[in-house]
Amino acid sequence: GNSVTQMEGPVTLSEEAFLTINCTYTAxxxxxxxxxxxxxxxxxQLLLKATKADDKGSNKGFEATYRKETTSFHLxxxxxxxxxxxxxFCALSEDDYKxxxxxxxxxxxxx
Amino acid sequence: DAGVIQSPRHEVTEMGQEVTLRxxxxxxxxxxxWYRQTMMRGLELLIYFNNNVPIDDSGMPEDRFSAxxxxxxxxxxxxxxxxxxxxxxxFCASSYQGLxxGYTFGSGTRLTVV
Numbered sequence: 001g002n003s004v005t006q007m008e009g010p011v012t013l014s015e016e017a018f019l020t021i022n023c024t025y026t027a028x029x030x031x032x033x034x035x036x037x038x039x040x041x042x043x044x045q046l047l048l049k050a051t052k053a054d055d056k057g058s059n060k061g062f063e064a065t066y067r068k069e070t071t072s073f074h075l076x077x078x079x080x081x082x083x084x085x086x087x088x089f090c091a092l093s094e095d096d097y098k099x100x101x102x103x104x105x106x107x108x109x110x111x
Numbered sequence: 112d113a114g115v116i117q118s119p120r121h122e123v124t125e126m127g128q129e130v131t132l133r134x135x136x137x138x139x140x141x142x143x144x145w146y147r148q149t150m151m152r153g154l155e156l157l158i159y160f161n162n163n164v165p166i167d168d169s170g171m172p173e174d175r176f177s178a179x180x181x182x183x184x185x186x187x188x189x190x191x192x193x194x195x196x197x198x199x200x201x202f203c204a205s206s207y208q209g210l211x212x213g214y215t216f217g218s219g220t221r222l223t224v225v
Contacts, residue, residue, distance in 0.1 A: 042218055043219055044204075099156070
């Protein structure tokens, strides 16, 4: 079946540090891959997505590249801000409607 | 656009009571999803509606859970009778034409069953 594995948190960083959150997946076909972000007390929001191999999704300074050879979709940001403190979820979909989420990674950015 | 609206935001109930969670999707969205979030199991898809019709309810835990979507602008998730292990945050999400534009999630209902 499909599954997503994320690096365990929590991750604590200082402002302007580089952030990487690892995500690997298992799928039977060629899934679409997503990163969602959840701010405290809110629902999840789509951060970025990629639908095929070598696609790069980007938004708000975050980037992730769909790597079929390593079955990975790692999230990166070059310089984090306090406002980036949130829980980040990697997810995949093989059928265009059902999302399978990873466990989530809590990121805290200190001023 | 008011987004996906869920009510109530918080619900505390006693074991054995009936609980009804409500969701208003974004106007024009034709797919609606109910998810449950717990520390132990993360985010689980409970049920998915397309054009008001339940398409996949394989994630509904057991017969105590039921969901309806009587029209395009309203859905309910009911738990009867509720149990402490049902305590979780329940999210409703809607989308237009599948995942092309991603889901839009509501802010969730935090359910506590004591």
